[in-house]
Amino acid sequence: MAMRKLADMTWEEARDQGRAGAIAILPVGAIEAHGPHLPLMTDVVIASAMAEAAAEELVNRDQQVVILPPICYTSAGFAAGFAGTITVSPATVTAMIGDIARSLARHGFPMLAIANAHLDPDHVAALHAAVETCGDEAIQVIFPDITKKPWALELTEEFQSGACHAGQYESSIVMAAAPSLVAEDRRCGLAPNPISLSAAIRAGQKTFEEAGGPAAYFGDPAAASREEGQGTIRVLGAILVEAIEQRSEHTDEA
Ligand SMILES: [Zn+2]
Numbered sequence: 001m002a003m004r005k006l007a008d009m010t011w012e013e014a015r016d017q018g019r020a021g022a023i024a025i026l027p028v029g030a031i032e033a034h035g036p037h038l039p040l041m042t043d044v045v046i047a048s049a050m051a052e053a054a055a056e057e058l059v060n061r062d063q064q065v066v067i068l069p070p071i072c073y074t075s076a077g078f079a080a081g082f083a084g085t086i087t088v089s090p091a092t093v094t095a096m097i098g099d100i101a102r103s104l105a106r107h108g109f110p111m112l113a114i115a116n117a118h119l120d121p122d123h124v125a126a127l128h129a130a131v132e133t134c135g136d137e138a139i140q141v142i143f144p145d146i147t148k149k150p151w152a153l154e155l156t157e158e159f160q161s162g163a164c165h166a167g168q169y170e171s172s173i174v175m176a177a178a179p180s181l182v183a184e185d186r187r188c189g190l191a192p193n194p195i196s197l198s199a200a201i202r203a204g205q206k207t208f209e210e211a212g213g214p215a216a217y218f219g220d221p222a223a224a225s226r227e228e229g230q231g232t233i234r235v236l237g238a239i240l241v242e243a244i245e246q247r248s249e250h251t252d253e254a
Contacts (some may be wrong), residue, residue, distance in 0.1 A: 026051075030118040037182060043170075050239075055067055075120055102139075105139035112134075112140070131143050146159075162198030163218045165217070167221055170215045
């Protein structure tokens, strides 16, 4: 059994996957400024790596899995002042996830698992809203929110500090998953910016500029390493698998 990309299949192959009860994994990122050294698609790269790590583990456990094409466009208000950032309304995001879930449900897929790497608060709220709107659907939508316990506690110190946008945490993951997309000469020369975005959000700030990130990064990009990134990708995959299994057990009991 191998993990499959839904978009590479014919419709007949997809039909068979739905009938077999394959879990659908949806990577969710953004097109958004990530410092002077990482690509706009950083969160898409991270979400895709998370999805693939989870899929690999699930396949090892004899679970059928299909990975959907990633969502790249979402709410990214914090980064909207930086060129290249695309931001759409949270309601659009909620509606799109719901429509994707219903399309899968129609053909028998029992579960849609969201591998999310974009942490803008409006976006995270839109995903929670999507899970809620799908509560009565035939498909279970699961979304482990890594900004919250217990999941956040499994991630790195920098991540937990909240100074984690294009810093050590995210730079390390992109170095591991898509090294050719990292501007290494820029990364190594960047001074740390230890301002916590989670604290800024709690204080009611709405943009990276207000929060104190004039170059669209928070954390310590120069401290990043490929090894850390590889480790974090494994943890992210394990978080998604754990969330899927918790929900499956819950269903078995019901
Ligand atoms: Zn990011």
